[in-house]
Amino acid sequence: MIEGELVTSMPLDEDTMKFIEAEFGKMLGGKVRFNTSIDESIIGGFVARINGRVYDGSLLSRLSTMREYITDF
């Protein structure tokens, strides 16, 4: 069992939660379980911390990338 922390912008339904755990399980090769918390500043998506690694799938991260892309264009 791999434990991690999951931050989302809004509460997730059970199906979405299972989907995330299953995807991380496939990725890391084991069953994954998250402690969840809400942070509206990430706007959408999630930020997961597992075994010291951060998986940033938030909309805030995408918008930041978009801002850097526009700035560097």
Place this chain on the structure above:
Amino acid sequence: MEIFLRPLDLLFHIVNVLILFFFLRWLLYKPVKKFLRQRDERAEAAREEIRRGQEEVESRLRHYNELIENAREESARIVKQSNDLARDHAKEIVESAKAEANEIVARAEREAQYTRAHAKDVLRDEIAGMAVDIASKIVKREISAEDNRAIIEDFFKKVG
């Protein structure tokens, strides 16, 4: 009244005339001749003196003319040299001014270019910030649970 001249008297007169002639010749001719010769010699000496004087004058005249000519050539050379020097100096000043002007223009262009680029960067950064802020606000307001699920699925599609 008739005058009869006897031959002996005639001879006597002739002899008297001859004696008088030679006496006068001895008495007057040589001093006069000497005086005339001396006068000629003085005149010749004076002419020689005048000739030498004229030659001296002509020589000095030639010398002064040469000096004047040399001075004229020297002054012309100095004037030409001064003109050349002034022209070169003026040329140097003009070239220096041109170089300085070019440098000023180049510096101004560099500064303008830098200012434009900096202003562009600032503007781009502000536009990007504004766009992202607006997008963030809109997305925060509009995002639904379905949208959120789609974002999550999209992450795993990309990672996987």
